[in-house]
Amino acid sequence: MKTPDVVSKDEWHAAHQRLLVKEKELTRARDALAAQRRRMPWLAVEEAYEFDGPQGRVSLLDLFEGRRQLVVYRAFFDPGVHGWPDHPCVGCSMMADQVSHLAHLNARDTTLAYVSRAPQPDIARVKARMGWTMPWYTMLDGFDADFGVDQWHGTNAFIRDGNRVFRTYFVNNRGDEALGTPWSYLDITALGRQEEWEDSPEGYPQTPPYTWWNWHDEYDVSARPAGEEQVRRAAEAGLLPG
Template sequence: MSKPKIVPQDEWFRAHKEHLKREKELTRLRDKIAAERRELPWLKIRKDYVFETEAGPKDLVDLFGKNSQLIVYHFMLGPDSNRYCEGCSFLCDHIDGANQHLRHHDVSLVVVARAPLAELLPFKTRMGWKFDMVSSFASDFNFDMQVSYTDKQIAAGETVYNFETRPITIRDLPGISVFFKDDAGNIFLTFVSRARGGEPLITTYDYLDMTPKGRNENGPYYGMIDWVRLHDEYEDIPKHGNCCH
């Protein structure tokens, strides 16, 4: 944090009023981009996908429930892994509050991972999450959404993420995929967001960005990995016995 400039009230007022112009520019630009996003072309989903859920096997269309819109968050967790992504978990900590309103506004939201459901549910319980968490273990869903990759793809460098072919050395990456279901039951992929595109869903960052120290991500990695932990693993949280550790 740079050394603060302490000024009289009238100078403070002028500086903050001037900065407000930039804040309003950002708000208007965000609204413009959101409108442009809604005009993007759609891709019809022509493949059947089956997910393992707490209510038994479900098709993609079933994940919509009674709503016509579906948001999927792709959680970085493959089969037989006990390495729970702090970044994905950080984002997921923000879902349940929003979901109280989304489900009443024609939007369903689910979190999908490749790990089998039996490996997902204990972690969900540990984190205290209420949203639906399902497994795509038995389908190509994550691979088709270009957030998971086969060993062959990784070895050949044929890995596409965030609309770019790039070398990737891990099997699973995070992302958001948005779908629409019409009255005939047809499903369309309307938007995807990858990499830092998920940050708008992490409202903790909005709070931090208003503070003098900001995100305070000053190394060694200069990102959330510098400080974010699973919410029950911060140093000041009492440790309790848990089978999922």
């Protein structure tokens, strides 16, 4: 193993500052790409897809749980797939392990759901064993083939306007390997993080950064967000996005 040079503290900090310039360029490029996603055209979903859930048969619209946006990950927990019946495939299991607390995503009017071909009793058993808490449904029709996830895992983003559902984005392969945080999911949605610094089309919902953040067990209890003082301090410290 050929390791990098060992240098003085000043040399290390200088190298870090040079790298930080490129990292900030990457951050801004990532923000610009997310802005382009928010301008992707929408595709109307005309088919009446159905799923089996813990409470019985539901529609794609039901998967939104009343929220405006929906992110759906197709996990390969199916008969005949490696790991069956004890686990989903290794990669999909790693994806499930890295999903953070969904209360933060829900606070931005967005729902995350997993779908597979496994029957609900098997899904419930594996979720309990692995400690996973995301909604997880059984596909009953051609949803996977129609949305590009019949042969490989992938993540689709949807938005609803009343009872009308639209597909807004799709990513698979290495594109969804880093998904799991609220930020990563929101960045692939039509509305984004919904913060004022974002480059979004006119009229999109936006609030100041930080003000909507809360403890995950208090969003529905106190709805006590951070407030303007935290935003002021963050601005003075140069911590606001940009």
